[in-house]
Amino acid sequence: MSKPVSNPQTLHWQTLSNDHHLAPFSDYNQLKAKGPRIITKADGVYIWDSEGNKILDGMAGLWCVAVGYGRDELVQAASRQMKELPFYNTFFMTAHPPVLELAKAIAELAPAGMNHVFFTGSGSEGNDTVLRMVRHYWKLKGKPQKKVIIGRINGYHGSTVAGASLGGMVGMHEQGDLPIPGIVHIPQPYWFGEGGDMTPDEFGVWAAEQLEKKILEVGEDNVAAFIAEPIQGAGGVIIPPDTYWPKVKEILARYDILFVADEVICGFGRTGEWFGSDYYDLKPDLMTIAKGLTSGYIPMGGVIVRDTVVEVLNEGGDFNHGFTYSGHPVAAAVGLENIRILREEEIVERVRAETAPYLQKRLRELADHPLVGEVRGVGMLGAIELVKNKQTRERFEGQGVGMICRGHCFDNGLIMRAVGDTMIISPPLVISKVEIDELVDKARKCLDLTADQISDAAIN
Ligand SMILES: *Cc1c(COP(=O)(O)O)cnc(C)c1O
Numbered sequence: 482m483s484k485p486v487s488n489p490q491t492l493h494w495q496t497l498s499n500d501h502h503l504a505p506f507s508d509y510n511q512l513k514a515k516g517p518r519i520i521t522k523a524d525g526v527y528i529w530d531s532e533g534n535k536i537l538d539g540m541a542g543l544w545c546v547a548v549g550y551g552r553d554e555l556v557q558a559a560s561r562q563m564k565e566l567p568f569y570n571t572f573f574m575t576a577h578p579p580v581l582e583l584a585k586a587i588a589e590l591a592p593a594g595m596n597h598v599f600f601t602g603s604g605s606e607g608n609d610t611v612l613r614m615v616r617h618y619w620k621l622k623g624k625p626q627k628k629v630i631i632g633r634i635n636g637y638h639g640s641t642v643a644g645a646s647l648g649g650m651v652g653m654h655e656q657g658d659l660p661i662p663g664i665v666h667i668p669q670p671y672w673f674g675e676g677g678d679m680t681p682d683e684f685g686v687w688a689a690e691q692l693e694k695k696i697l698e699v700g701e702d703n704v705a706a707f708i709a710e711p712i713q714g715a716g717g718v719i720i721p722p723d724t725y726w727p728k729v730k731e732i733l734a735r736y737d738i739l740f741v742a743d744e745v746i747c748g749f750g751r752t753g754e755w756f757g758s759d760y761y762d763l764k765p766d767l768m769t770i771a772k773g774l775t776s777g778y779i780p781m782g783g784v785i786v787r788d789t790v791v792e793v794l795n796e797g798g799d800f801n802h803g804f805t806y807s808g809h810p811v812a813a814a815v816g817l818e819n820i821r822i823l824r825e826e827e828i829v830e831r832v833r834a835e836t837a838p839y840l841q842k843r844l845r846e847l848a849d850h851p852l853v854g855e856v857r858g859v860g861m862l863g864a865i866e867l868v869k870n871k872q873t874r875e876r877f878e879g880q881g882v883g884m885i886c887r888g889h890c891f892d893n894g895l896i897m898r899a900v901g902d903t904m905i906i907s908p909p910l911v912i913s914k915v916e917i918d919e920l921v922d923k924a925r926k927c928l929d930l931t932a933d934q935i936s937d938a939a940i941n
Contacts, residue, residue: 484532484892486516491531494519505640518891523550526909526916528896539896539906539920544714544746545777548822549911555778555815555822562814571600571808580808583817587774587785590755590820592764597791600783600808604745604771605639607782608708611767612643613802615706615739618790621797627738628663629699631692631707635669637715638708638743638769647708650715665699667691669713670721673855673866673874685722689729696736706739706766711757714746714907717900718864720857726761739766739790745782749773750823750910752860753833760859766790773910776819781812828910837861839914843921844906850928852882852935861912865897865904865924867931876902877935886931893930895923 486492495516498504504512519531526549528538541547548555562579569577580600588596599614601607612630619627632638634649645653646660649669654660670688672681679687696704711726713719733740742765747757751773754760758768767790771782786794794800806812823829837860844863848856854868867882869875883899890897890904897904908920 486532488532491516491519494531525549525551526912534894536891536894536896537908537916537920537923539890539908539924540898541907541909542777543772544751544907545772545775547749547751547773547776547910548819548826548828549776549909552776552778552822555776555818558814558818559779559811562811566810569810570805572803576808577810577813579810579813579817583808583813583820586817586820587770587783590749591768591785592756592758594789595765595768595785595787597786597788598770598783599786600781600813601771602780602804602806602809602812603639603782604743604769605641605644605782606804607745607769607771607784608638608647608743609641609643610784610802611706611708611741611769612647614767614784614786614790614794614800615741617797617800617802618739618793619705621793624702626703627705629704630664630741631695631699631704632664632666633669633709633713634666635671635716635719636666636708636710636713636743638710639745665695667695669716669719670725671713671717671719672722673857674717681722682724685724686728688721689725689732692729693732693735696732696738701736701738704736704738706741707733708741708743710743710745711747711761711763712752712859712862714862714905715900717903718858718862718905718907720859720862720864726763730763741765741767741769743769744785745769745771746773746862746907749820750829750832750860751862751907753829753837754860755829774819775812775816778819779809779812779815780806781809781816823910826911832861832910836910836912836914836917840908840912840917840920843917844924846921847925847928850925850932852928852932858906861908861910863906865928867902867904867928882931882935885934886927889927889930889934890923893923893927895920895927897924897927 521531522529584598587598632647636649638644638647646664649666672684676684742758748770752760766787768785775781845856852867854866883902887899
């Protein structure tokens with residue numbers, strides 16, 4: 482932490498962290514040296530740390546707290562279900578009411594022709610399920626050689642072995658000998674970072690054509706599926722150029738392969754539509770869901786599957802796959818209540834019509850800042866690219882400017898995440914216009930502080 486700790490409890494918890502906790506996605510040297518920030522409570526779009534600081538959570542936890550913190554209805558739903566039936570499995574020809582009601586509620590929201598849900602405990606498990614399900618599908622179709630799944634460099638599909646392999650995060654592949662065999666990657670549609678001299682539209686077409694190139698290279702007869710996030714989240718809120726998805730759809734229509742949309746971030750309203758696949762009209766065969774499904778109040782994920790795929794699976798007898806907590810009744814009850822809130826309070830409609838346009842307008846005002854090379858976003862997703870040179874898109878390269886900015890944000894009551902030198906936001910869907918003003922004003926202040934610190938250190 483950059484400020485000295487004043488609450489003795491903070492030191493106590495930081496000691497526990499050092500002594501006993503192995504944290505996910507953390508730099509262990511730095512964590513040991515500085516200790517974690519301890520978050521103790523939350524309400525609405527705000528969290529509080531153990532030092533008593535109130536912080537606007539511009540990331541909705543980890544993209545998940547759609548309906549905001551402190552929703553007692555979700556607490557009550559969990560409590561009621563825990564009293565009624567805290568656990569039963571959905572294996573071996575059993576089920577329980579919450580899982581069935583939730584499957585129906587999801588099917589009502591999902592794109593036409595996608596009426597079945599396989600539940601998991603997380604997004605990663607959802608993508609592990611995808612890998613096994615698409616290979617099982619092709620085997621049942623009499624094409625067992627169709628096994629290869631095409632993912633994208635810098636895509637994120639979770640942290641299990643299959644999830645991390647389907648994803649294209651170099652830092653993850655380096656640890657644990659990934660990807661596993663049968664998974665290949667194509668370039669991402671990241672114009673700002675990789676578009677070179679092409680226009681965004683030209684680059685979008687180029688990036689889409691890499692899919693066709695890869696299908697031809699691997700051979701259509703060997704390809705099971707293509708998996709992609711409608712908008713890459715963890716990779717840096719990468720909004721594809723307008724030409725990208727139409728061109729990908731055109732390519733997919735020419736080849737007999739399944740299309741998997743990883744909706745773990747985009748799903749349940751983040752784009753202002755129920756799914757990113759609605760926003761871009763993608764018509765996928767499978768959709769991975771998690772995060773916004775329960776607003777993060779309790780872990781749950783799943784895969785929504787197209788009827789035509791289900792018909793084939795139904796011919797296949799046993800699907801030898803499942804998790805103890807697939808369709809966990811308490812998680813299902815919370816998911817159901819979360820969907821009720823999203824629907825009855827018309828939260829997705831309000832995002833689309835009112836708050837997302839406002840957030841996007843206000844965010845783009847930051848484009849005039851000397852450090853900012855691009856501001857982009859869709860719905861309740863935004864990215865701010867920090868650059869050394871606005872015209873050439875030249876970066877600071879490995880000087881940790883994104884982390885400097887993130888530190889200023891934390892110290893000034895705002896959570897923005899840094900992906901390299903890309904600052905990203907994904908606030909709760911319930912954020913109000915007044916809170917959006919606060920978010921953008923704080924972001925500008927922190928950009929100023931970052932610029933000051935850079936020029937003081939003369940690292941540019
Ligand atoms: C977070 C995420 C996952 C993984 O979900 P977990 O619940 O962390 O396993 C998968 N795909 C995308 C797009 C994600 O953002």
